Amino acid sequence: MAETQIIQEEQISTKDLFKKIIGVFRLIGSEWRLLLISIALGTLISILLDIKNFKESQFYGEIQFNLESGSANQNQMGGFAGLANAFGVGGMGGGAQSNDLFSGGNFNLVIASKTLYERALMKEVTVGNRKMLFINYYKDSSDIKRKEWGGDFFHEPNKAAINFRFTPKSPEKFTKVENELMATIYEKLLAQTELKPLDKNSSIMILSATTNNEMLTKIWVETLLKTLEEFYVEVRTKKTRDIYDIQVERLNELQSKLNATDRQLAITTFQNINAVDPTAPMRQQQLNRNNTFVSNQYYTQMATVENLRMLLIHNTPLFTLLQPVRLPLLRKDYTVGGSTKIGAFLGFFLCLMYIIIRKTYQELMS
Numbered sequence: 001m002a003e004t005q006i007i008q009e010e011q012i013s014t015k016d017l018f019k020k021i022i023g024v025f026r027l028i029g030s031e032w033r034l035l036l037i038s039i040a041l042g043t044l045i046s047i048l049l050d051i052k053n054f055k056e057s058q059f060y061g062e063i064q065f066n067l068e069s070g071s072a073n074q075n076q077m078g079g080f081a082g083l084a085n086a087f088g089v090g091g092m093g094g095g096a097q098s099n100d101l102f103s104g105g106n107f108n109l110v111i112a113s114k115t116l117y118e119r120a121l122m123k124e125v126t127v128g129n130r131k132m133l134f135i136n137y138y139k140d141s142s143d144i145k146r147k148e149w150g151g152d153f154f155h156e157p158n159k160a161a162i163n164f165r166f167t168p169k170s171p172e173k174f175t176k177v178e179n180e181l182m183a184t185i186y187e188k189l190l191a192q193t194e195l196k197p198l199d200k201n202s203s204i205m206i207l208s209a210t211t212n213n214e215m216l217t218k219i220w221v222e223t224l225l226k227t228l229e230e231f232y233v234e235v236r237t238k239k240t241r242d243i244y245d246i247q248v249e250r251l252n253e254l255q256s257k258l259n260a261t262d263r264q265l266a267i268t269t270f271q272n273i274n275a276v277d278p279t280a281p282m283r284q285q286q287l288n289r290n291n292t293f294v295s296n297q298y299y300t301q302m303a304t305v306e307n308l309r310m311l312l313i314h315n316t317p318l319f320t321l322l323q324p325v326r327l328p329l330l331r332k333d334y335t336v337g338g339s340t341k342i343g344a345f346l347g348f349f350l351c352l353m354y355i356i357i358r359k360t361y362q363e364l365m366s
Helices: 002-030 032-052 079-086 106-111 114-121 134-141 159-163 176-192 214-236 238-271 280-315 340-365
Strands: 058-068 124-127 130-133 193-197 204-211 318-323 330-332
Touching: 002 032, 032 340, 058 214, 106 193, 106 214, 114 134, 114 176, 114 214, 124 134, 124 214, 130 134, 134 176, 134 214, 159 176, 176 193, 176 204, 204 214, 214 238, 214 318, 238 280
Parallel strands: none
Antiparallel strands: 058 204, 058 318, 058 330, 124 130, 193 204
């Protein structure tokens, strides 16, 4: 008896399930007009979103590189470390300072800084057989003329910005118009450029960019990396280069003095051959002492300058290019209508939920 009752309950529950499924299909059939309208509306919305988000074909390019600051080799520099400490060049044999411009998260901020971008944008690049400032090449080759400066139904195109040509100059000498154009280009390029590590435990970095022009993407990534390398070397070696320049200037002064004492000694020696003045040998002896003193100072200074030159080489950080950017680049195309199936399904699903909830509510109320 118990088994028979269980079988009857299962049959009743199965019948109820089929009845509910049949009821849903009947409900869908009775509301087919509303469902068709929802499907059409979902399809239309998806098409409008595709139109709104439509872009030209985008080209992605990346460069993988590794940066060595040189600290690993500083413990092997021997006498150079002592020379550096003697001249006050810090960081010889010690760890990286917490306030280092390129330490930790500062590196990403440096490469995204406006100063670095301005340097890169004002660099001269070669496109085909032509040389031009990169900022002018970007204005001519990117979509900035059609988007940011292209105008719309309510605004006229910014022809002054489109036709403007930058000339080689320091960013500090920019006019108000040039600063405005540079700010617009900087914001756009900043959104198109990315720097990230290859993985969380790696020192290898990936510098990438995405623009609407394949050659523009390639040249921009290469130009920005080259500018970063120059800026990094300039900052890292600034103190050493300043000391080196001072010592070279001192070496040149000593060389001039040595040449002068050599001439005076040669003239005095020649004149003393037939000289009758009893003080002539004394003057020659004095010139010999001066010449020897200046000569010793000159050769000592020459050794100092040579050591500083080697120290400058050791302090120069090493950029290792692991994966250059090469054509063809990765291309992404945008189409209108590619998401209509998703839009139609969402329209159908939302409408079906609405119909079921409304039907359930009506049954509960009745």
